[in-house]
Amino acid sequence: MTVLHRQLPGRPGKTPAQDDACEVKCVHPGAVEVARALQPQDSCVERATTLLKLVGDPTRLRLLSALKARELCVCDLAAVVGLSESAVSHQLRLLRAGRVVTFRKQGRVAYYRLLDHHVTVLIESTLEHAAE
Structure with missing residues (x-):
């Protein structure tokens, strides 16, 4: 089976995947050491990714956006996002x-x-960021 790759304009022979990679093997030990030292603890990474998954749902992001300005009751939130109160309550839980x-x-x-x-x-x- 032949795999065709789209070539980049102005870069004959280069595909997007190749353009994102280093062209030479070069490791900078000092930079790697600093970056490793700055890595968050695994438990923090787990909590952060859970948070981002929660926020990453379109319905939940709409609810959170509605709550940026002020607190709202479930009925008001349901009216804002156009869902049933039951569905909104589930997301809020x-x-x-x-x-x-x-x-x-x-x-x-x-x-x-x-x-x-x-x-x-x-x-x-x-x-x-998304609006930019």
């Missing part, structure tokens, strides 16, 4: 378990908000 949102009860109404400033910055930065 996941976000609460992942420590992304918190809530307070006022009578029979649950009001949700982003857990802390870190989450607010994450959502704002993500949306800002």
Whole structure:
């Protein structure tokens, strides 16, 4: 079986995969040592990737975006994202378990908000980056 690769314009004989790789084998021990020393602990990486997976869902990102400005009740959030209250409650349970949102009860109404400033910055930065 023959595999055809798209060549890069202005780079005869180079495919995109080849262009992303080093052309010579050269390891910089000092740079590798510094980069390894700066690696986060495995447990931190696990928690961070779990957080990013939670935020990476389109419905949950819409909910979080709605909560950037102020706390909202489940009914209001359902109206904002155009889903049933049941579906929104399910997503909010996941976000609460992942420590992304918190809530307070006022009578029979649950009001949700982003857990802390870190989450607010994450959502704002993500949306800002995507808009560029």
